[in-house]
Amino acid sequence: MTDTTGTTGTAGTADTADSTARPGRRNRPRVRPPYRRRPRRGAPHRPPRRRAVADGSRRESLLGHALLVLASLVALYPFVQILLVALHEPGARATGLSIPSSVHLDNFATAWRRGLFSEALTNSLLVAAAVVALTLLICVPAGYAFACFRFPLRGPLLALLMTGLVLPYEATVIPLSYQMREWGLLDTYWALILPQVGLSFALGTFWMRNFFAAVPRSLREAAELDGATRLQTLRKVLLPLSVPALTTLAALLFLYAWNEFLLALVLVPDNPGLRTAPLALSFFTGDRRTSDPGVTSAAAVLVALPVLAVYVLLQRRFISGMLSGAVRE
Amino acid sequence: MTASRARLRAWARRQYWPAYLYLLPGAVVYVLFVLRPLLMTAWISLFDWDGLTLGTWVGPDNYTALLTDPRLREALLHSLVFLFFYALVPVAAGLVLTALMVRVRIRGLGVFRALLFVPQVLSTVVVAVSWRWIYDPDGPLNGLLRAVGLDALARSWLGDNATALPAVGLIGSWVMCGLCLVLFLAGALRIPRELFEAARLDGAGPVREFRTVIVPALRGETGLALVLTVTQALRNFDIVWNTTAGGPGHSTTVPSVFLYQDAFVSREVGDAAAIGIALTLLTLTVCGLITRVLREREG
Incomplete structure (x- = not known):
């Protein structure tokens, strides 16, 4: 888990009280949601007079766009490629550059039947939803406390949480698997959910803390003058304001939870019915008996589609969230 | 009182x-x-333990064994190669591409950004599966080579000792390039246009403009990109496991693959824990160094 910017995109401010607790935050790069900065035609900060120089020559413009198109094609190519292979008629020897002459969905049907993907997709959905819900539930109050209250050991505790952001969690999986076995949770949904909630806690708390810290103090004080308790201030004043920040966080957490591989590999070792979608795909493609490229590709497309669908809906949130350093690897 | x-x-x-x-x-x-497992890993790494019976205390022996184990040294070497492919290539490519289009007002930047980000969104297993097909003996890469008459070059790219490592590395470059480019383009939008005008008036060519304007302006973004890509390169379990699982032979092994195999296959849990702790320390050190170097340049 890595947070490299310190301050996240939704919120830029942070009180100085914390800077001692977070070593190196001064030089952390600050990245803001880029889409807000996108210059618009005729925007006041970009007078048309200067555009001739600012935009470069026509040749440069063509070159720039050509490069972007090329880069985008490269970024999309592998997925488009497996989609094409998957759409071939079953058993067709798809080779390199062949494009299916007609669209067949039989490979998808085969993959669905053989690879336990209906279970796997349900498992992934369930786990990802639970991880998102539980993480939000514990991160909102924690972020609120770190942003708005003064309490002993606040700095050291925040620093401790920081380690969670930069920790390669390979270092935790070994004891986790023994711990889960001991607690009788191995091969259950909880084995998939709880460790991921723990790993997401640091990211979510920083995210919410930065958001709450950016809300004007006067707003909270006004609520308190009106006699609201601190919990009411959170519920009635801050939470309604934080819907966009919560959506972005939820989208990112969903993505990470859906794509998680190593934890699932280690924590549901003996129960194929509990495999998440990426894990099921990994086992499916590792199985020599199903080495038909059409079926394999169809399985991969099945696993990718839900995430791509969410991505299409919320792509701006994903990008701004990830660019502001909220990356959990 | x-x-x-x-x-x-x-x-x-x-x-x-x-x-x-x-x-x-x-x-x-x-x-x-998180915290308890982490501490327990450190504790386990001091034992010789098969995961079932009582372990024997060996102190730092697992760590000294790490340093002398030739297969781990080999794995670390592979990690260095992956650092090149996962971190240096995408960051350099991102900077150069950004420099080429920095003065252009890009139409449809939002669309490009969304497309370039797709590799970050796909599950690593899906990425591995699609690239395995690209590198397949019957796959598109060989198809392309045969189509242009280079049949002699066609091979099983992931099954060949000589090509497996760079082939896996290129997957990493592909995953990270979009991220770097999007990061740098966002940063480049914040460079004041006056800087380019001034550089041009001073007679700076494209290379000097790159060195004196673009690279310093994107220092923050470069640091972020390096930290993200370097951690991925050093850990790198998912993609390696799902493409080659370390093979053929030992040609693409990385420490995290040994960690998994030692802990869950061959049950040398103490060794695996030591690898985990060493990997954590290595990642933290490298990321710390990156931030420090960038800070010194700034100050």
């Missing part, structure tokens, strides 16, 4: 003690599923 006690009391009154209640649920989860 009384004065200090009064001060203490005043301090205690300023604190909001119920704040701990807000932290409690998260703290429980974090301690149980």
Whole structure:
């Protein structure tokens, strides 16, 4: 888990009280949601007079766009490629550059039947939803406390949480698997959910803390003058304001939870019915008996589609969230 | 005496003690599923343990064994190669591409950004599966080579000792390039246009403009990109496991693959734990160095 910017995109401010607790935050790069900065035609900060120089020559413009198109094609190519292979008629020897002459969905049907993907997709959905819900539930109050209250050991505790952001969690999986076995949770949904909630806690708390810290103090004080308790201030004043920040966080957490591989590999070792979608795909493609490229590709497309669908809906949130350093690897 | 006690009391009154209640649920989860396992890994790494019977205390022996184990040294070497492919290539390519289009007002930047980000969104297993097909003996890469008459070059790219490592590395470059480019383009939008005008008036060519304007302006973004890509390169379990699983032979092994195999296949749990701790320390050190170097340049 890595947070490299310190301050996240939704919120830029942070009180100085914390800077001692977070070593190196001064030089952390600050990245803001880029889409807000996108210059618009005729925007006041970009007078048309200067555009001739600012935009470069026509040749440069063509070159720039050509490069972007090329880069985008490269970024999309592998997925488009497996989609094409998957759409071939079953058993067709798809080779390199062949494009299916007609669209067949039989490979998808085969993959669905053989690879336990209906279970796997349900498992992934369930786990990802639970991880998102539980993480939000514990991160909102924690972020609120770190942003708005003064309490002993606040700095050291925040620093401790920081380690969670930069920790390669390979270092935790070994004891986790023994711990889960001991607690009788191995091969259950909880084995998939709880460790991921723990790993997401640091990211979510920083995210919410930065958001709450950016809300004007006067707003909270006004609520308190009106006699609201601190919990009411959170519920009635801050939470309604934080819907966009919560959506972005939820989208990112969903993505990470859906794509998680190593934890699932280690924590549901003996129960194929509990495999998440990426894990099921990994086992499916590792199985020599199903080495038909059409079926394999169809399985991969099945696993990718839900995430791509969410991505299409919320792509701006994903990008701004990830660019502001909220990356959990 | 009384004065200090009064001060203490005043301090205690300023604190909001119920704040701990807000932290409690998260703290429980974090301690149980992150901090405790981490400490236990460190503890296990001091034992010779098969995961079932009682372990024997060996102190730092697992770590000295790490340093002398030739297969781990080989794996570390592969990690260095992956650093090149996962971190240096994407960052350099991202910087150069950004420089080429920095003065252009890009139409449809949002669309490009969304497309370039797709590799970051796909599950690593899906990425591995699609690239395995690209590198397949019957796959598109060989198809392309045969189509242009280079049949002699066609091969099983992931099954060949000579090509497996760079082939896996290129997957990493592909995953990370989009991220770097999007990061740098966002940063480039913030470079004041006057800087380019000034550089041009001073007669700076494209290379000098790159060195004196673009690279310094994107220092923050470069640091972020390096930290993200370097951690991925050093860990790199998912993609390696799902493309080659370290093979053929030992040609693409990385420490995290050994960690998994030692811990869950061959049951040399102490060794695996030592690898985990060493990997953690290595990642933290490298990331710390990157931030420090960038800070010194700035100051």
